[in-house]
Amino acid sequence: MECPFCNPDKEALLYEDGLIRILIDSYPANRGHLLVVPKRHVESWEELREEEKLALLRGMELAMEKLRGTLKPDGFNVGMNLGRAAGQTVPHLHLHVIPRWEGDCRSPRGGVRKAVLDLEDENLNLRERWVRNRLSGEEIERLRAAFSRK
Numbered sequence: 807m808e809c810p811f812c813n814p815d816k817e818a819l820l821y822e823d824g825l826i827r828i829l830i831d832s833y834p835a836n837r838g839h840l841l842v843v844p845k846r847h848v849e850s851w852e853e854l855r856e857e858e859k860l861a862l863l864r865g866m867e868l869a870m871e872k873l874r875g876t877l878k879p880d881g882f883n884v885g886m887n888l889g890r891a892a893g894q895t896v897p898h899l900h901l902h903v904i905p906r907w908e909g910d911c912r913s914p915r916g917g918v919r920k921a922v923l924d925l926e927d928e929n930l931n932l933r934e935r936w937v938r939n940r941l942s943g944e945e946i947e948r949l950r951a952a953f954s955r956k
């Protein structure tokens with residue numbers, strides 16, 4: 807299977823430079839869920855070069871800035887699933903930037919700490935969320951335009 811981050815869907819690609827890409831997540835946990843990935847195919851944090859680590863943080867800032875300017879979130883969850891035990895399914899390291907809005911869930915308390923909860927416990931319907939959280943074509947265009955501005 808082709809790596810989805812080495813060969814990203816053109817529609818999903820928002821930004822690219824020498825070291826990183828910013829992509830729209832295909833299974834969004836919330837509206838505007840983006841991924842920052844190193845261009846080089848590496849699975850683990852330890853394999854990254856220092857300049858790539860810094861570029862990922864720069865990409866996180868850029869993603870948050872562009873999301874603030876377009877979708878106006880009230881906050882963000884940022885995180886990485888490093889290793890299979892932590893839920894990593896695509897073996898190409900990626901940083902999730904998930905915009906959050908006041909009231910988008912009943913109990914935001916805990917944030918990324920909830921990563922250890924079983925989804926069944928929360929009675930979530932993931933597939934329904936993925937569909938509901940997809941951005942409209944117009945929203946994607948606004949986001950794309952924001953990334954093409956300086």
Ligand SMILES: [Zn+2]
Pocket residue numbers: 809810811812813846847848897898
């Ligand atoms: Zn890859």
